[in-house]
Amino acid sequence: MDSKAFSHRKSQVKLRLVAAGGAPLAGRDVMINQTRHEFLFGCGGFEAVDLAGGNPDGSPLEAGKAAFLRERLDKIFSLHNYATLPFYLGRYEKEEGKPDQRRTMAAAEYFAARNVTTKGHPLCWHTACADWLMNYDNKTILQKQIARIKRDVAAFKGSIDKWDVINEVVIMPIFDKYDNAITRVCKEIGRVGIIKEVFAAAREANPAATLVLNDFNVSIDYEILIDGCLQAGVPIDVIGIQSHQHQGYWGKEKLYEVLDRFSHFGVPLHFTENTLISGEIMPAHIEDLNDWQVGDWPSTPEGEERQARELLEMYEILFACPSVGAITTWSAADDGWLNAPGGFLHADNGVKPVYTALLNKVKGEWWTTLSLRSDNTGGISLEGFRGDYELICEGKKVPFTLDGKTERLELKLG
Numbered sequence: 001m002d003s004k005a006f007s008h009r010k011s012q013v014k015l016r017l018v019a020a021g022g023a024p025l026a027g028r029d030v031m032i033n034q035t036r037h038e039f040l041f042g043c044g045g046f047e048a049v050d051l052a053g054g055n056p057d058g059s060p061l062e063a064g065k066a067a068f069l070r071e072r073l074d075k076i077f078s079l080h081n082y083a084t085l086p087f088y089l090g091r092y093e094k095e096e097g098k099p100d101q102r103r104t105m106a107a108a109e110y111f112a113a114r115n116v117t118t119k120g121h122p123l124c125w126h127t128a129c130a131d132w133l134m135n136y137d138n139k140t141i142l143q144k145q146i147a148r149i150k151r152d153v154a155a156f157k158g159s160i161d162k163w164d165v166i167n168e169v170v171i172m173p174i175f176d177k178y179d180n181a182i183t184r185v186c187k188e189i190g191r192v193g194i195i196k197e198v199f200a201a202a203r204e205a206n207p208a209a210t211l212v213l214n215d216f217n218v219s220i221d222y223e224i225l226i227d228g229c230l231q232a233g234v235p236i237d238v239i240g241i242q243s244h245q246h247q248g249y250w251g252k253e254k255l256y257e258v259l260d261r262f263s264h265f266g267v268p269l270h271f272t273e274n275t276l277i278s279g280e281i282m283p284a285h286i287e288d289l290n291d292w293q294v295g296d297w298p299s300t301p302e303g304e305e306r307q308a309r310e311l312l313e314m315y316e317i318l319f320a321c322p323s324v325g326a327i328t329t330w331s332a333a334d335d336g337w338l339n340a341p342g343g344f345l346h347a348d349n350g351v352k353p354v355y356t357a358l359l360n361k362v363k364g365e366w367w368t369t370l371s372l373r374s375d376n377t378g379g380i381s382l383e384g385f386r387g388d389y390e391l392i393c394e395g396k397k398v399p400f401t402l403d404g405k406t407e408r409l410e411l412k413l414g
Contacts, residue, residue: 005320006366006385009039011404015380017393020414024378031392032370036081036115038386038403039319040270041362042328043076043344044336045083045111045118052110053103072349076332079344079359083111084272084328085160087120087152088128096132101155108159115388120160121272122167122214123149124198126175126182133181138188141181146201153205162210164240164272166198170217170225177288192228199234214240214272218258226265239265240272244330246282246289246340249310255317263323270326271318278307278334278352279341292338299334299341299352308354315358319366 017025051069054060061069077083085107086092093099111118124145133141153163172194173186186194195213202211213229213236215222229236239262243250250258262269278299286292318324330336333343344355368384384402391398391411398411 001316001320005316008322009319009366009385010383011386011402012381012383013402013406014408015382015391015400016408016410017374017378017380017391018410018412020412022412024374024376025393025413026374026376026378028374028378028393030372030374030380032368032372032380032382032384033390033392034368034384034387035390035399036388037362037366040082040117040326040328041080042082042084042119042326043080043332044328044330045073045077045107045116045332046086047073047332048083048107048110049086049100049103052106053100054106056100056103068349072332072345075345075349075351075355077111077114077116079355079362080329081115082117082119082326082328084119084121084164085111087123088125089130089133089148090128093130093148096130099152101152105156105159108156112159117162118160119162119164119212120152120156122164123152123202124165124182124194125167126172126180126186127168129180129182134179136181138185142185142189142194142197145182145185146197149198149201150205153202153209157206157209161206161208162212163202164212164214165202166195167214168216169195169213170215170219170221191225192232192234195225195229196232196234199236203235210237211235212238212240212270212272214242216242216244216273218262223261226262226267230265230267236267238268238270238325240270242273243271243314244273244275244289246275246277246292246338246342247284247286248281249276249314252313252317255314259317259321259323263321268325269321269323270328271324272326272328273330274314274327275330275337275340275342276307276311276314276354277340277342278303278354282340289338294339297334297339297341299346303341304353307352308357311354312357312361315361 019025047069108118169191175183199211279297282292318327331343333345333347334341335347372380374380386402386404388401396413400409
Protein backbone atom coordinates (compact mmCIF):
# COMPACT_ATOMS: atom_id res chain seq x y z
CA MET A 1 0.00 0.00 0.00
CA ASP A 2 1.26 3.49 -0.86
CA SER A 3 2.92 5.17 2.12
CA LYS A 4 0.71 8.23 1.51
CA ALA A 5 -2.22 6.11 2.73
CA PHE A 6 -0.82 6.49 6.26
CA SER A 7 -0.07 10.23 6.14
CA HIS A 8 -2.91 10.92 8.60
CA ARG A 9 -1.02 8.81 11.15
CA LYS A 10 1.90 11.23 10.98
CA SER A 11 2.53 14.76 12.22
CA GLN A 12 5.13 17.47 11.90
CA VAL A 13 6.67 19.42 14.75
CA LYS A 14 9.37 22.04 15.13
CA LEU A 15 11.65 21.15 18.03
CA ARG A 16 13.94 23.70 19.67
CA LEU A 17 16.86 22.28 21.60
CA VAL A 18 18.04 24.44 24.50
CA ALA A 19 20.41 24.21 27.45
CA ALA A 20 19.14 24.22 31.03
CA GLY A 21 19.45 28.01 31.10
CA GLY A 22 17.50 28.45 27.87
CA ALA A 23 20.37 29.09 25.43
CA PRO A 24 19.86 27.43 22.04
CA LEU A 25 21.98 24.36 21.31
CA ALA A 26 23.08 24.88 17.71
CA GLY A 27 24.76 22.32 15.49
CA ARG A 28 24.09 19.34 17.75
CA ASP A 29 23.71 15.82 16.39
CA VAL A 30 20.66 14.10 17.81
CA MET A 31 18.91 10.75 17.57
CA ILE A 32 15.11 10.74 17.44
CA ASN A 33 13.65 7.40 18.53
CA GLN A 34 9.97 6.56 18.62
CA THR A 35 9.12 4.62 21.77
CA ARG A 36 5.37 4.06 21.39
CA HIS A 37 2.62 4.37 18.81
CA GLU A 38 -0.40 6.59 19.39
CA PHE A 39 -2.43 3.98 17.48
CA LEU A 40 -3.39 1.05 19.69
CA PHE A 41 -1.99 -2.25 18.47
CA GLY A 42 -3.57 -4.69 20.87
CA CYS A 43 -3.67 -8.29 21.98
CA GLY A 44 -5.38 -10.28 24.69
CA GLY A 45 -3.36 -10.08 27.91
CA PHE A 46 -5.25 -12.53 30.10
CA GLU A 47 -2.06 -14.41 31.02
CA ALA A 48 -0.91 -11.43 33.08
CA VAL A 49 -3.60 -12.13 35.69
CA ASP A 50 -1.80 -15.35 36.66
CA LEU A 51 1.73 -14.08 36.08
CA ALA A 52 1.36 -10.85 38.07
CA GLY A 53 -1.39 -11.92 40.48
CA GLY A 54 -0.41 -15.48 41.25
CA ASN A 55 -2.86 -18.28 41.90
CA PRO A 56 -6.43 -17.49 43.02
CA ASP A 57 -5.64 -18.76 46.53
CA GLY A 58 -2.85 -16.20 46.87
CA SER A 59 0.04 -18.60 46.38
CA PRO A 60 2.73 -17.79 43.81
CA LEU A 61 2.81 -19.52 40.45
CA GLU A 62 5.05 -22.52 39.98
CA ALA A 63 8.37 -21.21 38.66
CA GLY A 64 8.20 -23.03 35.34
CA LYS A 65 4.72 -21.73 34.55
CA ALA A 66 5.72 -18.21 35.53
CA ALA A 67 8.74 -18.33 33.23
CA PHE A 68 6.59 -19.63 30.38
CA LEU A 69 3.98 -16.87 30.77
CA ARG A 70 6.68 -14.22 31.13
CA GLU A 71 8.29 -15.34 27.88
CA ARG A 72 4.91 -15.19 26.11
CA LEU A 73 3.99 -11.75 27.37
CA ASP A 74 7.46 -10.36 26.70
CA LYS A 75 7.22 -11.46 23.07
CA ILE A 76 3.68 -10.27 22.50
CA PHE A 77 4.03 -6.90 24.18
CA SER A 78 7.33 -6.05 22.59
CA LEU A 79 5.07 -5.72 19.55
CA HIS A 80 1.79 -4.50 21.08
CA ASN A 81 1.00 -1.45 23.23
CA TYR A 82 -2.57 -2.36 24.23
CA ALA A 83 -3.87 -5.27 26.32
CA THR A 84 -7.36 -6.56 27.05
CA LEU A 85 -7.96 -7.90 30.57
CA PRO A 86 -10.85 -10.21 31.60
CA PHE A 87 -13.84 -9.03 33.63
CA TYR A 88 -16.39 -11.76 32.77
CA LEU A 89 -18.64 -11.68 35.81
CA GLY A 90 -19.05 -15.45 36.02
CA ARG A 91 -15.28 -15.83 36.32
CA TYR A 92 -14.29 -12.53 37.90
CA GLU A 93 -16.84 -12.92 40.70
CA LYS A 94 -17.68 -16.62 40.89
CA GLU A 95 -19.03 -16.10 44.40
CA GLU A 96 -21.08 -12.99 45.03
CA GLY A 97 -19.09 -10.32 46.84
CA LYS A 98 -15.71 -11.93 46.16
CA PRO A 99 -14.33 -10.38 42.94
CA ASP A 100 -10.89 -11.27 41.60
CA GLN A 101 -9.80 -7.66 42.06
CA ARG A 102 -6.39 -8.23 43.60
CA ARG A 103 -5.02 -10.38 40.78
CA THR A 104 -6.60 -8.30 38.02
CA MET A 105 -5.20 -5.10 39.51
CA ALA A 106 -1.78 -6.73 39.62
CA ALA A 107 -2.15 -7.47 35.90
CA ALA A 108 -3.12 -3.86 35.16
CA GLU A 109 -0.08 -2.64 37.10
CA TYR A 110 2.14 -5.13 35.27
CA PHE A 111 1.11 -3.58 31.95
CA ALA A 112 1.32 0.00 33.23
CA ALA A 113 4.94 -0.60 34.21
CA ARG A 114 5.58 -1.63 30.59
CA ASN A 115 3.78 1.39 29.11
CA VAL A 116 0.97 -0.81 27.78
CA THR A 117 -2.56 0.62 27.85
CA THR A 118 -5.23 -1.72 29.24
CA LYS A 119 -8.92 -2.26 28.56
CA GLY A 120 -11.43 -4.21 30.65
CA HIS A 121 -13.70 -6.70 28.89
CA PRO A 122 -16.68 -6.86 29.42
CA LEU A 123 -18.68 -5.17 32.17
CA CYS A 124 -21.99 -6.66 31.04
CA TRP A 125 -22.64 -9.76 28.91
CA HIS A 126 -25.22 -12.49 28.80
CA THR A 127 -22.53 -15.13 28.22
CA ALA A 128 -20.11 -16.00 31.06
CA CYS A 129 -22.62 -14.36 33.36
CA ALA A 130 -22.65 -15.16 37.08
CA ASP A 131 -24.97 -18.01 38.05
CA TRP A 132 -25.71 -16.37 41.39
CA LEU A 133 -27.50 -13.52 39.62
CA MET A 134 -30.24 -16.01 38.71
CA ASN A 135 -31.34 -16.03 42.35
CA TYR A 136 -32.85 -12.56 41.97
CA ASP A 137 -35.76 -10.92 40.17
CA ASN A 138 -35.08 -8.75 37.12
CA LYS A 139 -35.16 -5.47 39.02
CA THR A 140 -32.58 -6.72 41.49
CA ILE A 141 -30.45 -8.27 38.74
CA LEU A 142 -30.20 -4.88 37.03
CA GLN A 143 -29.42 -3.14 40.33
CA LYS A 144 -26.62 -5.61 41.04
CA GLN A 145 -25.27 -5.30 37.49
CA ILE A 146 -25.19 -1.51 37.83
CA ALA A 147 -23.52 -1.77 41.24
CA ARG A 148 -20.91 -4.12 39.78
CA ILE A 149 -20.08 -1.66 37.01
CA LYS A 150 -19.76 1.29 39.37
CA ARG A 151 -17.61 -0.73 41.78
CA ASP A 152 -15.16 -2.04 39.19
CA VAL A 153 -14.85 1.05 37.00
CA ALA A 154 -14.22 3.18 40.10
CA ALA A 155 -11.77 0.69 41.62
CA PHE A 156 -9.65 0.54 38.45
CA LYS A 157 -9.85 4.24 37.61
CA GLY A 158 -6.39 5.37 36.55
CA SER A 159 -5.28 1.79 35.95
CA ILE A 160 -7.94 0.80 33.43
CA ASP A 161 -9.71 3.69 31.72
CA LYS A 162 -11.07 1.87 28.67
CA TRP A 163 -13.98 -0.54 28.91
CA ASP A 164 -16.07 -2.79 26.73
CA VAL A 165 -19.16 -1.76 28.65
CA ILE A 166 -21.60 -4.24 27.15
CA ASN A 167 -21.04 -7.09 24.76
CA GLU A 168 -23.09 -8.53 21.88
CA VAL A 169 -26.40 -6.81 22.52
CA VAL A 170 -27.84 -7.47 19.05
CA ILE A 171 -28.38 -11.12 19.98
CA MET A 172 -28.82 -10.54 23.72
CA PRO A 173 -32.65 -10.57 24.11
CA ILE A 174 -33.12 -13.49 21.71
CA PHE A 175 -30.22 -15.60 22.98
CA ASP A 176 -31.71 -19.04 23.64
CA LYS A 177 -28.82 -21.46 24.18
CA TYR A 178 -29.32 -21.28 27.95
CA ASP A 179 -31.17 -19.13 30.43
CA ASN A 180 -29.20 -16.29 32.00
CA ALA A 181 -29.84 -13.19 34.08
CA ILE A 182 -28.79 -10.54 31.55
CA THR A 183 -30.95 -11.88 28.72
CA ARG A 184 -33.90 -11.82 31.10
CA VAL A 185 -33.33 -8.13 31.83
CA CYS A 186 -32.70 -7.25 28.18
CA LYS A 187 -35.98 -8.91 27.17
CA GLU A 188 -37.80 -6.74 29.70
CA ILE A 189 -36.24 -3.32 29.14
CA GLY A 190 -34.96 -3.69 25.59
CA ARG A 191 -31.58 -3.40 23.92
CA VAL A 192 -31.31 0.40 24.07
CA GLY A 193 -32.72 0.34 27.58
CA ILE A 194 -30.02 -1.90 29.02
CA ILE A 195 -27.25 -0.17 27.06
CA LYS A 196 -28.37 3.19 28.40
CA GLU A 197 -28.34 1.89 31.99
CA VAL A 198 -24.88 0.33 31.89
CA PHE A 199 -23.23 3.20 30.00
CA ALA A 200 -24.65 5.70 32.49
CA ALA A 201 -23.22 3.66 35.37
CA ALA A 202 -19.77 3.44 33.79
CA ARG A 203 -19.73 7.16 32.96
CA GLU A 204 -20.72 8.07 36.51
CA ALA A 205 -17.93 5.93 37.95
CA ASN A 206 -15.26 7.37 35.65
CA PRO A 207 -16.30 10.44 33.61
CA ALA A 208 -13.02 10.36 31.67
CA ALA A 209 -13.21 6.69 30.68
CA THR A 210 -13.41 5.53 27.06
CA LEU A 211 -16.62 3.53 26.79
CA VAL A 212 -17.03 0.92 24.04
CA LEU A 213 -20.14 -0.75 22.64
CA ASN A 214 -18.93 -4.11 21.30
CA ASP A 215 -20.50 -6.67 18.95
CA PHE A 216 -19.69 -9.45 16.49
CA ASN A 217 -22.81 -8.68 14.43
CA VAL A 218 -21.80 -6.33 11.61
CA SER A 219 -25.17 -6.43 9.84
CA ILE A 220 -27.61 -3.53 9.55
CA ASP A 221 -29.06 -4.70 12.88
CA TYR A 222 -25.97 -3.36 14.66
CA GLU A 223 -26.21 -0.09 12.76
CA ILE A 224 -29.85 0.28 13.79
CA LEU A 225 -28.90 -0.42 17.42
CA ILE A 226 -26.08 2.13 17.37
CA ASP A 227 -28.35 4.74 15.81
CA GLY A 228 -31.00 4.09 18.46
CA CYS A 229 -28.43 4.47 21.22
CA LEU A 230 -27.05 7.73 19.84
CA GLN A 231 -30.57 9.09 19.39
CA ALA A 232 -31.24 8.17 23.04
CA GLY A 233 -28.15 10.07 24.19
CA VAL A 234 -26.05 7.05 25.15
CA PRO A 235 -22.43 8.29 25.49
CA ILE A 236 -20.75 5.80 23.15
CA ASP A 237 -17.10 6.79 22.75
CA VAL A 238 -16.09 3.88 20.52
CA ILE A 239 -17.91 1.42 18.28
CA GLY A 240 -16.36 -2.00 18.81
CA ILE A 241 -16.28 -4.46 15.91
CA GLN A 242 -15.39 -8.10 16.47
CA SER A 243 -13.73 -9.85 13.54
CA HIS A 244 -13.22 -13.49 14.47
CA GLN A 245 -12.48 -15.00 11.07
CA HIS A 246 -12.35 -18.70 11.91
CA GLN A 247 -14.36 -19.39 8.76
CA GLY A 248 -12.04 -17.47 6.48
CA TYR A 249 -10.66 -13.99 5.89
CA TRP A 250 -13.27 -11.31 5.23
CA GLY A 251 -11.23 -9.91 2.36
CA LYS A 252 -10.79 -6.37 1.08
CA GLU A 253 -14.31 -5.93 -0.21
CA LYS A 254 -16.02 -6.78 3.08
CA LEU A 255 -13.51 -4.79 5.12
CA TYR A 256 -14.07 -1.65 3.05
CA GLU A 257 -17.82 -2.18 3.17
CA VAL A 258 -17.86 -2.55 6.98
CA LEU A 259 -15.62 0.48 7.40
CA ASP A 260 -17.84 2.58 5.14
CA ARG A 261 -21.06 1.63 6.94
CA PHE A 262 -19.81 2.12 10.48
CA SER A 263 -17.61 5.18 9.87
CA HIS A 264 -20.63 7.28 8.94
CA PHE A 265 -21.63 7.56 12.61
CA GLY A 266 -18.62 9.81 13.22
CA VAL A 267 -17.63 7.69 16.24
CA PRO A 268 -14.15 6.09 16.41
CA LEU A 269 -13.97 2.41 15.47
CA HIS A 270 -11.96 -0.24 17.29
CA PHE A 271 -11.51 -3.73 15.91
CA THR A 272 -11.73 -5.30 19.34
CA GLU A 273 -11.40 -9.05 18.76
CA ASN A 274 -9.59 -10.19 15.64
CA THR A 275 -8.72 -13.76 14.68
CA LEU A 276 -7.16 -15.13 11.52
CA ILE A 277 -6.48 -18.85 11.36
CA SER A 278 -3.18 -20.51 10.40
CA GLY A 279 -4.69 -23.97 10.01
CA GLU A 280 -7.78 -25.56 8.53
CA ILE A 281 -10.66 -23.11 8.17
CA MET A 282 -13.81 -23.80 10.20
CA PRO A 283 -16.67 -25.14 8.01
CA ALA A 284 -19.03 -22.48 6.68
CA HIS A 285 -22.19 -24.21 7.94
CA ILE A 286 -21.28 -23.59 11.61
CA GLU A 287 -23.51 -20.73 12.81
CA ASP A 288 -22.10 -20.28 16.32
CA LEU A 289 -18.31 -20.49 16.39
CA ASN A 290 -18.50 -22.02 19.87
CA ASP A 291 -20.17 -25.10 18.35
CA TRP A 292 -16.96 -26.09 16.56
CA GLN A 293 -15.24 -28.13 19.27
CA VAL A 294 -12.32 -30.22 18.05
CA GLY A 295 -9.66 -32.02 20.02
CA ASP A 296 -6.79 -30.93 17.80
CA TRP A 297 -6.62 -27.93 15.49
CA PRO A 298 -3.06 -27.73 14.19
CA SER A 299 -1.31 -24.86 12.52
CA THR A 300 0.20 -25.71 9.14
CA PRO A 301 3.05 -24.17 7.11
CA GLU A 302 0.64 -23.27 4.31
CA GLY A 303 -1.84 -21.83 6.81
CA GLU A 304 0.85 -19.76 8.49
CA GLU A 305 1.84 -18.17 5.18
CA ARG A 306 -1.81 -17.42 4.48
CA GLN A 307 -2.37 -15.99 7.97
CA ALA A 308 0.60 -13.63 7.66
CA ARG A 309 -0.46 -12.46 4.20
CA GLU A 310 -4.09 -11.88 5.16
CA LEU A 311 -3.34 -10.20 8.48
CA LEU A 312 -0.90 -7.75 6.92
CA GLU A 313 -3.45 -6.79 4.28
CA MET A 314 -6.13 -6.33 6.94
CA TYR A 315 -3.90 -4.24 9.21
CA GLU A 316 -2.82 -2.05 6.30
CA ILE A 317 -6.45 -1.37 5.38
CA LEU A 318 -7.43 -0.59 8.97
CA PHE A 319 -4.34 1.52 9.70
CA ALA A 320 -5.11 3.52 6.56
CA CYS A 321 -8.68 4.25 7.70
CA PRO A 322 -8.91 7.49 9.72
CA SER A 323 -11.89 6.16 11.70
CA VAL A 324 -9.97 3.24 13.19
CA GLY A 325 -8.03 3.81 16.41
CA ALA A 326 -7.24 0.27 17.57
CA ILE A 327 -6.86 -3.31 16.41
CA THR A 328 -6.77 -6.15 18.93
CA THR A 329 -5.78 -9.69 18.03
CA TRP A 330 -7.71 -11.85 20.45
CA SER A 331 -5.42 -14.76 21.32
CA ALA A 332 -1.68 -14.30 21.69
CA ALA A 333 -1.01 -18.00 21.13
CA ASP A 334 -2.69 -21.10 19.75
CA ASP A 335 -3.89 -22.40 23.12
CA GLY A 336 -6.55 -19.68 23.35
CA TRP A 337 -10.25 -19.56 22.53
CA LEU A 338 -11.58 -22.76 20.85
CA ASN A 339 -8.00 -24.05 20.77
CA ALA A 340 -7.84 -22.40 17.36
CA PRO A 341 -4.52 -21.73 15.59
CA GLY A 342 -5.20 -18.01 15.56
CA GLY A 343 -2.30 -16.70 17.62
CA PHE A 344 0.92 -14.93 16.71
CA LEU A 345 2.72 -17.64 18.66
CA HIS A 346 2.43 -21.40 18.74
CA ALA A 347 1.18 -22.93 21.97
CA ASP A 348 4.82 -23.49 23.02
CA ASN A 349 5.56 -19.75 22.49
CA GLY A 350 7.38 -20.34 19.21
CA VAL A 351 7.07 -17.38 16.83
CA LYS A 352 4.91 -17.68 13.70
CA PRO A 353 5.56 -15.83 10.42
CA VAL A 354 2.65 -13.48 11.20
CA TYR A 355 4.48 -12.19 14.28
CA THR A 356 7.62 -11.28 12.38
CA ALA A 357 5.66 -9.80 9.49
CA LEU A 358 3.63 -7.51 11.74
CA LEU A 359 6.65 -6.57 13.84
CA ASN A 360 8.40 -5.43 10.67
CA LYS A 361 5.41 -3.17 9.97
CA VAL A 362 4.67 -1.78 13.43
CA LYS A 363 8.27 -1.35 14.58
CA GLY A 364 9.79 -0.94 11.12
CA GLU A 365 7.87 0.55 8.22
CA TRP A 366 5.41 2.35 10.54
CA TRP A 367 8.06 3.48 13.04
CA THR A 368 10.16 6.64 13.15
CA THR A 369 13.91 6.66 13.93
CA LEU A 370 15.98 9.55 12.63
CA SER A 371 19.45 11.09 12.91
CA LEU A 372 19.19 14.88 12.69
CA ARG A 373 21.21 18.02 13.44
CA SER A 374 19.97 21.20 15.07
CA ASP A 375 20.28 24.44 13.11
CA ASN A 376 21.85 27.69 14.35
CA THR A 377 18.78 28.43 16.50
CA GLY A 378 18.68 24.95 18.00
CA GLY A 379 15.78 24.09 15.70
CA ILE A 380 14.99 20.63 14.40
CA SER A 381 12.15 19.87 11.97
CA LEU A 382 10.60 16.48 12.51
CA GLU A 383 7.93 14.45 10.76
CA GLY A 384 7.00 11.06 12.15
CA PHE A 385 4.29 8.66 13.14
CA ARG A 386 2.25 9.96 16.05
CA GLY A 387 3.22 8.66 19.45
CA ASP A 388 5.86 8.95 22.16
CA TYR A 389 9.51 9.71 21.44
CA GLU A 390 12.86 10.33 23.02
CA LEU A 391 15.54 12.69 21.78
CA ILE A 392 19.10 11.62 22.54
CA CYS A 393 21.91 14.14 22.48
CA GLU A 394 25.33 13.93 24.06
CA GLY A 395 24.26 11.03 26.24
CA LYS A 396 21.13 12.73 27.54
CA LYS A 397 17.55 11.68 26.80
CA VAL A 398 14.50 13.93 26.63
CA PRO A 399 11.02 12.46 26.14
CA PHE A 400 8.32 14.15 24.07
CA THR A 401 5.08 13.31 22.29
CA LEU A 402 4.11 13.83 18.68
CA ASP A 403 0.36 14.26 18.97
CA GLY A 404 -0.71 16.13 15.85
CA LYS A 405 -1.85 19.11 17.91
CA THR A 406 1.41 20.68 19.04
CA GLU A 407 3.34 22.53 16.33
CA ARG A 408 6.35 23.62 18.42
CA LEU A 409 8.16 22.04 21.37
CA GLU A 410 11.10 23.26 23.41
CA LEU A 411 13.29 20.47 24.75
CA LYS A 412 15.77 21.20 27.52
CA LEU A 413 18.98 19.24 27.94
CA GLY A 414 20.26 19.28 31.50
